[in-house]
Amino acid sequence: MKFSEYMGEWLYGENGYYSSYKEIGKGGDFYTAVSTSKFFGGTIAKHIISLVDEGFLSKDGVICEIGAHHGYFLADVCEFIYTLRPELLKSLQFSIIERFDNLQEFQAQYFKDSFGDVVNLVHYKSLKELKCKNAFFIANEIFDAFPCELYYKGKTAEVLEHNVEFTMDDEWVSSKAKKYHKDRGEIAVGYEEFAKEMANSAESFEFMSFDYGEMQARPDFSLRVYKEHKVLPFFIPKDEADYIARDELFAKTDITYDVTFAHIKDAYEEAGVKFIELKAQMVALVDMGILNLLEMLKEKADQKIYEQELQKAKILIMPDYLGERFKMIRFRK
Numbered sequence: 001m002k003f004s005e006y007m008g009e010w011l012y013g014e015n016g017y018y019s020s021y022k023e024i025g026k027g028g029d030f031y032t033a034v035s036t037s038k039f040f041g042g043t044i045a046k047h048i049i050s051l052v053d054e055g056f057l058s059k060d061g062v063i064c065e066i067g068a069h070h071g072y073f074l075a076d077v078c079e080f081i082y083t084l085r086p087e088l089l090k091s092l093q094f095s096i097i098e099r100f101d102n103l104q105e106f107q108a109q110y111f112k113d114s115f116g117d118v119v120n121l122v123h124y125k126s127l128k129e130l131k132c133k134n135a136f137f138i139a140n141e142i143f144d145a146f147p148c149e150l151y152y153k154g155k156t157a158e159v160l161e162h163n164v165e166f167t168m169d170d171e172w173v174s175s176k177a178k179k180y181h182k183d184r185g186e187i188a189v190g191y192e193e194f195a196k197e198m199a200n201s202a203e204s205f206e207f208m209s210f211d212y213g214e215m216q217a218r219p220d221f222s223l224r225v226y227k228e229h230k231v232l233p234f235f236i237p238k239d240e241a242d243y244i245a246r247d248e249l250f251a252k253t254d255i256t257y258d259v260t261f262a263h264i265k266d267a268y269e270e271a272g273v274k275f276i277e278l279k280a281q282m283v284a285l286v287d288m289g290i291l292n293l294l295e296m297l298k299e300k301a302d303q304k305i306y307e308q309e310l311q312k313a314k315i316l317i318m319p320d321y322l323g324e325r326f327k328m329i330r331f332r333k
């Protein structure tokens with residue numbers, strides 16, 4: 001089978017990593033910015049309010065998270081909207097695109113426990129089901145979870161019993177590899193369709209997404225597996241101390257790779273959506289006002305709580321940690 005099918009089974013198959021309920025954060029296999037600090041969602045709330053004030057987003061517009069997992073990010077957004085502009089919590093329409101029923105149930109319960117009937121959360125299985133006038137879409141680390149093909153010097157990989165062999169000729173993969181100057185590496189599958197679905201779902205929108213990668217990712221393999229906070233390269237030689245056979249890792253661990261943002265940008269532009277910017281996550285969060293939010297906390301909360309939250313939020317905006325390696329990409333239609 002093609003590598004994209006293998007990776008699709010690994011993550012989204014019947015017993016795939018994301019198909020069954022998984023813990024992200026301290027107890028899980030990896031951290032994301034969401035599990036690091038509530039001020040990540042808080043900063044997005046501040047940005048949403050600025051979109052309303054600017055007149056780009058209507059007061060009854062749709063706020064939609066894609067790939068929300070537990071729903072903590074969108075819930076943090078709601079919590080800060082409640083603090084900063086409570087009337088918007090009732091008027092905006094909150095929704096999540098989540099393909100898995102068990103995660104939809106978890107998210108619905110979490111929202112019910114957190115907000116009672118104040119927030120009316122609507123679920124969709126895919127963007128194809130959503131049709132609206134005006135929206136703000138937000139996503140964290142979803143593009144690195146799209147299945148990919150593997151390319152090496154003109155050939156595309158196929159997988160037989162967990163072994164990867166570069167034997168196939170695939171014109172589409174080769175043309176993308178050429179376009180993004182890779183003689184080897186990952187070529188994501190599905191960005192084009194996803195961008196089209198989003199473009200068709202709302203008459204006007206802003207889409208903001210955070211992911212790990214570069215405009216032009218390195219021409220090399222970055223494919224890796226996360227197991228209990230340890231990173232294992234996918235192509236790890238059998239004689240290395242860390243070696244674990246792939247059939248043991250399959251579907252039980254997270255598999256991911258560096259995002260080529262130029263590929264996402266092209267997919268959205270082809271779908272008629274305007275690229276606005278790509279910048280480091282730390283710059284994006286500072287530009288959107290994370291420091292003002294921390295300043296507000298300093299004035300309102302006691303010193304100990306402020307210090308605790310500051311330490312967590314710092315991780316998001318420190319150059320050598322999540323801040324620089326992660327990027328924010330933004331589009332508008």
Ligand SMILES: C[S@@+](CC[C@H](N)C(=O)[O-])C[C@H]1O[C@@H](n2cnc3c(N)ncnc32)[C@H](O)[C@@H]1O
Pocket residue numbers: 018024032033034035066067068069070097098099139140141142143145146194
């Ligand atoms: C690395 S997890 C990130 C989860 C969460 N956003 C966070 O930051 O903790 C990737 C998530 O993206 C979701 N995902 C990947 N491709 C998707 C797609 N095309 N549509 C919706 N969700 C998708 C997966 O199901 C998974 O929940």
